[in-house]
Amino acid sequence: MSLWIKLWLALVNVLCTPLHALHALGLYASYKRLFPVCLNRITKNYNKKMHDAKEELFSKLSQFKAPGKPLTVLEIGCGTGANFQFFPAGSKVICTDPNPFFDTYLSSTMKENGHLSYERFVVASGEDLRAVEDESVDVVVCTLVLCSVRDVPQTLRETQRVLRPGGAFFFLEHVLADDERSWTYFFQHVFQPFWFYFGDGCEMTRATWTRLQDAGFSQLKLQRFPAPLFFLIRPHISGFAVK
Known part of the structure; x- marks a missing residue:
């Protein structure tokens, strides 16, 4: 990170002092009740702009269905259920999210997507999926969560x-711009302190593709592309990794 970025980042951190204080006092947690309302609006717009990308990506889910059984999908960070419409008919879905206040939106989205069978909603973070048994699902889906x-x-x-042998992890994520000389890279770093609070812990500065490459999957299909979105979250990756 250049000195120029560090100086601007320091200034933004000073401006975010009230937010830092709220977080330190534990008062920021109340935003979790409001965040589902915000995300519901954001994901509807995101789905409109990313419909084709999602449709193409999730059209491959059925390739990982175990013979003679319904496709079992675990979605990490399911949020409002924005991906349900793209899952193959007849799939059995397990939903997880660390924010329990998505429950109302999930119930509504489930009713709108009767082509799926919903096993349960588990309040859990991606780092702790103990409620899901070893090698019990065909596919894990994760969109805008690894940030x-x-x-x-x-x-x-x-x-x-939790993936069975031969199962796959499907991802769609915004990531750090790869050109360190670009304005996108600059502003991703500079605005990160504010973005962290607005996005309930979201970080724009993660080179997530490196984590996927180092994760030890037997096969990784990954593409980078510019999404038709606000420039700070335009750099995207998508694909799937096979266990």
């Missing part, structure tokens, strides 16, 4: 634990 989990490698280890 906010506290420990990406641990989340990927948990993913591999």
Whole structure:
């Protein structure tokens, strides 16, 4: 990180002092009640702009269905259930999210997507999926989540634990810009302190693809692309990794 970025980052951190104080006092936690309302609006717009990308990615889910059984999908960080419409008909879905206040939106989205069978909603972080048995699911889905989990490698280890042999981890994530000379890279770092609070722990500065490459999957299909979104979250990766 250049000195120029560090100076601007320091200034933004000073401006975010009230937010830092709220977080230190434990008062920021109340935002978790409001966040589902915000995310519900954001994901509807995101789905409109990313519909084709999601449709293409999730069209491959059925390839990992175990013979003679329904496709079992575990979604980490399911949020409002924005991905349900893209899952193959007849799939059995397990939903997890660390924020219990998504429950109302999930119930509504489940009713709108009757082509799926919903096993349960578990309040759990990506790093701790103990409620899900070893090698019990065909597919794990994770979209716009690896930017906010506290420990990406641990989340990927948990993913591999719950996947059956030959199962796959599907991902769609915004990431750090790869050009350190670009304005996107600059502003991703400078605005990160504010973005962390707005996005409930989201970090724009993660090179998530490196974590996926180092996770030990037997096969990794990954592509980088510019999403048709706000420039700070335009750099994206998508694909799947096979256990």
